[in-house]
Amino acid sequence: xxxxxxxxxxxxxxxxNNHALAYASENHESVIAFYIYNPKNFIRxxxxxxxxxxxxxxxxxxxxxxxxIKLELLIGDELEIFSKIKSxxxxxxxxxxxxxxxxxxxxxxxxxxxxxxxxxxxxxxxxNEFQNVTKNDGTPFKVFTPFWRVAEKIYINxxxxxxxxxxxxxxxxxxxxxxSNLKEILPKKNWYKKFEKYxxxxxxxxxxxxxxxxxxxxxDYGTSRDIPSIEGTSKLSPYIKxxxxxxxxxxxKCNEIKSKSIGYRKYINELGWREFSHSLINYxxxxxxxxxxxxxDKFPWVKNEKxxxxxxxxxxxxxxxxxxxxxxxxxxxxHNRIRMVVGSFLVKHLRINWQEGEMFPSQPLHQRRxx
Numbered sequence: 001x002x003x004x005x006x007x008x009x010x011x012x013x014x015x016x017n018n019h020a021l022a023y024a025s026e027n028h029e030s031v032i033a034f035y036i037y038n039p040k041n042f043i044r045x046x047x048x049x050x051x052x053x054x055x056x057x058x059x060x061x062x063x064x065x066x067x068x069i070k071l072e073l074l075i076g077d078e079l080e081i082f083s084k085i086k087s088x089x090x091x092x093x094x095x096x097x098x099x100x101x102x103x104x105x106x107x108x109x110x111x112x113x114x115x116x117x118x119x120x121x122x123x124x125x126x127x128n129e130f131q132n133v134t135k136n137d138g139t140p141f142k143v144f145t146p147f148w149r150v151a152e153k154i155y156i157n158x159x160x161x162x163x164x165x166x167x168x169x170x171x172x173x174x175x176x177x178x179x180s181n182l183k184e185i186l187p188k189k190n191w192y193k194k195f196e197k198y199x200x201x202x203x204x205x206x207x208x209x210x211x212x213x214x215x216x217x218x219x220d221y222g223t224s225r226d227i228p229s230i231e232g233t234s235k236l237s238p239y240i241k242x243x244x245x246x247x248x249x250x251x252x253k254c255n256e257i258k259s260k261s262i263g264y265r266k267y268i269n270e271l272g273w274r275e276f277s278h279s280l281i282n283y284x285x286x287x288x289x290x291x292x293x294x295x296x297d298k299f300p301w302v303k304n305e306k307x308x309x310x311x312x313x314x315x316x317x318x319x320x321x322x323x324x325x326x327x328x329x330x331x332x333x334x335h336n337r338i339r340m341v342v343g344s345f346l347v348k349h350l351r352i353n354w355q356e357g358e359m360f361p362s363q364p365l366h367q368r369r370x371x
Contacts, residue, residue, distance in 0.1 A: 003029035006085070006175060008093035009071070010035070011125065012243035013056040014203045015063060015166050019122035020092040022164035025067070028090070032175040033064055033071045036078050037185045047187040048195070048332035049242075054186050055201035056242050061182070063203070068172040072179040082108050087116040089175075094243075095124035097278045099285040125246050127155045127271065130279040140283040147279065148272035161248065198331045199238070206239040210253055218254070221263035228320075228335040234267070238333065240274075247271055302351040311346055312360055321345045 005024035012018055024031045035057060061071040074081050085091065091112065095105070105121075112119045123129065133151045134140055141147035186192070213234045217224065224232025239245050251271060257264055281288055291297055310316050314325035324338035334342070346357045 004089045004173075004175065005031045006089050006091045007031060007033045008036070008091060009033050009060070010093065010243075011096055011241065012094045013060045014244055014246065015067075016203065017164050017246040017249055018094065018166065019161075019164045020094045020120075021069075022166050023120070023122070024090075024092045025069070025167040025169060029170065030173050031069050031169050032173065033060075033069055034176065035071065035073050036081055037073060037075045037180070038077055039075070040077070047189070047192055050185055050187050051192040051195055051332070052199075052201055052238060052242055054182060055199075056244070057182050057185075059202045065172070066168075067166055068169040070172050070174050072174060072176050073182055073185070074176060074178075075180045075184060078104060079107060079111065082111055083115070085112075085115070085117055087118075090118040090120065092120050092122070094122050097124060097126060097130060097282065099282055099288065102282070123161070125240065125243055126278060127151070127247055127251065127275055128158075130275070130282050133275070133279060140279055141276070142280075144273065144276050147276050148269065151272065151275055152268075155251075192332075194330060195332050198333075201239075201242075201244070203244045206236065206244045209234070209236060209239070210245065210250060214253060214257060217263075218257070218267055219261045219263045222261075222266040223263075225266070226337055228324075228338050233336060235333070247274070300351075301353040304350065304352065307350045308352055308356055311342070311350060311352070311357075316345070318345065 005028035007021050007024050009021075012020070015021070021031075021033065037053070057071065057073060064071050082091075096102075109119065128151055133147065133154060135146075135150075141150070213236070217232060217234070221232065221234075224230055226232075236245065236250065240247060240250075251268070254264060254268060280292075284292060286292070307316075311321070312325065314322035314329070316322055320338065321342050324334050324342045327338070328334040343354070343357065346352050347354050
């Protein structure tokens with residue numbers, strides 16, 4: 001059993017630059033990957049993300065089999081499942097930087113220590129560990145520009161991480177006695193099936209998208225990203241969210257560009273915004289459930305179910321708002337500028353609380369918070 005490595009897959013459906021998976025393959029004769037689907041994490045009807053998770057598992061399972069690694073799906077509570085893992089194996093995972101996930105990770109770690117189960121975790125899908133980027137006095141940044149100036153310098157000057165390469169295992173084995181069928185995690189309603197027309201959920205596909213973006217779009221990204229009627233954005237967001245690609249891979253590929261335009265700088269800054277968001281939600285976790293600016297706690301929001309439903313269905317009568325909401329419903333994705341438009345319309349025109357919009361059932365394939 002000491003020759004068995006268990007790799008907990010979460011938001012890292014990739015072979016390339018997957019440190020937990022690569023390390024396990026280099027240090028164990030047998031490796032089993034497992035994914036825990038906890039229905040409680042999808043209580044807000046994140047059906048678009050459920051579909052993407054299903055496709056991620058389906059394609060990743062096929063890719064892992066080429067390396068003689070079995071991917072097993074478990075449905076249930078993470079703590080309960082980990083409590084049943086006995087000593088004699090080593091568990092590996094890549095970190096996720098959300099406060100509630102970090103909190104759960106600490107509980108799992110303490111449980112593994114108590115049960116004498118060996119474990120090891122690795123840096124996740126991020127450029128810098130968020131706690132490494134602070135002001136000179138050790139306090140966190142609240143403004144993006146100074147944050148990114150420091151964060152980018154730290155990353156550029158850091159020792160390049162070792163390239164994580166997956167090693168083929170000699171023999172494929174299973175570990176968990178009861179694994180579930182992948183289709184069990186699909187939404188009950190089949191409205192998601194149309195996503196098949198728009199998305200190919202795989203590591204190979206995202207690398208093609210990145211290559212095409214760098215060759216044909218990034219040069220004009222600074223201006224084209226502002227025009228919803230053209231394909232000017234990268235559309236990498238759902239792939240990054242679910243880990244089909246690591247942000248370090250994107251950084252390195254972008255930095256191979258010989259003639260770096262303003263568009264290049266604008267796009268690199270978007271990676272910076274993602275880093276900044278990780279810092280904010282960990283230092284100020286209250287912003288995930290409430291207002292970062294407390295003066296808005298007493299804001300006189302309007303409760304108007306008719307207007308809210310019209311907004312959700314794309315029936316407000318404002319063409320650009322309605323087009324964005326229908327795009328979201330049809331494809332699971334919405335153009336970045338239109339996200340700002342529909343969000344602004346909800347809170348500034350309809351005066352409806354932003355939390356009502358957040359709870360909209362057909363949540364997108366990825367989320368980006370700006371409260």
